[in-house]
Amino acid sequence: MTVIVEVCIDSIQSLPIAQRAGADRIELCSSLKLGGLTPSAGTLYQAIKQAHVPIYSIIRPREGDFVYTGEEAEVMLKDIATARQAGGHGVVIGALHADGSLHLDLLDAMLKEAGGMGVTFHRAFDHCADPMTALDAILARPTIERVLTSGGATTAAQGKTQLKTWVEYTRHTSLRIMPGAGITVTNAADIIDHTGARDIHLSARTTRPSSAHTKPTVAMGEEDESGYPITDPILVKAVKQAVAHLN
Template sequence: MLNHLEVCIDNIESLHYAQQGGATRIELCSSLALGGLTPSFGFMKQAARTADIPVYAMIRPRQGDFLFNDDDVEIMLADIHAARSASLQGVVVGVLNAQGEVDTDILRSLMKEAQGLGVTFHRAIDQCIDPFTALENIMSAECERVLTSGLQANALSGADTIAEMVQFCGDRLNIMAGAGVTANNVAEIISKTGVKEVHLSGKTTRPSMMINYSKQAYMGNADVDDFSVPVTSAEKVKAVLKAPQ
């Protein structure tokens, strides 16, 4: 039985749909297409005003790997402060060293700045060489939970490893399964892993509401349709909650 269904979003419209679908927690991001980056301060503040459920801000200053330099860390510390100032309930972090291990020094600094907030360690763990040593370090840092796909492309493929993580951590750390979670596989993921929390985007798209516009200019890559807006589907979120468990 699920205790939490977390939905990751990157626009305020999606927050409304996630809540309508029954989400119990929000992971607030920008650029979900890049795996999720830090949302703007304005987005944090509006989410705090709008949400009836806890909102955790992604703290990730750039796309790419999770090996961060001193400048990156200063940005992350400032963004954690911003999340608190915006009255959010928590943050989502993940930091590694060049050897594919949790960077315990940086994590300790982030946790100190996040004192009083909930903290999730994100799927950076899925790029660790030894996930169980990583879990020990994450527990020592006193994070609340880990989001993981079991070191695989999606949570169903990584279900065996996720189950091992659940057994390894017991009640010391919540394991949240994420990546590729849908109404069609959530029951199997829960059954195989024993997780009590799952994470999904429930993404769909809607057409632009613009009536007239030029089609010659692109705001980014030409293969990305600027007039197809990605949003969370309340129906997809609701279907995950209603799936037999």
């Protein structure tokens, strides 16, 4: 079975780079430095127009935890509707209660709004107080195709033992466990080989220098503005090659 390499991007400039480098699927975000937030409608429509691989839009209205207010839930449902109306292939979702359990009512509402699109449950899973109970609840919702997770660790390499347990637990179901967080050229093959997963998720970011001819004297945020993040095609190609022999 082919190993699917998913690349997360947060700009329209990164889309053709990731595609040419061999990305099999795109997770479309904004603000990857914040863990990935919902992309703008303009970015979403333009990406879908240009894409020749599936585009999954993350639905995350803000940085921080995954415990959402009623107003934030409404925003998320509207963003899912926008992704569906734009012709997106799927959405990447997740929501929790304050006690670390899945917010099943909101999850079901989001699945209903997705209306047949593909669905990934994102790394809110790694914030669950009882991952096995959460995994059983996700398995009971077969429209969810995969879970993006680091195995509850800081990186997927550190969590690979737990990832293997979850891959084996879901092996005879339609749900796929997708390792993500800290995926590099040097560890991708080992993670796939150890866990038995058939999807892998990475950002493969580098920094592109600013094209401005003047140096900004006023900061627009907390980050260095001498450049901006963009997909590195060399890293994407290298990970594709690293896992190709495992197909």
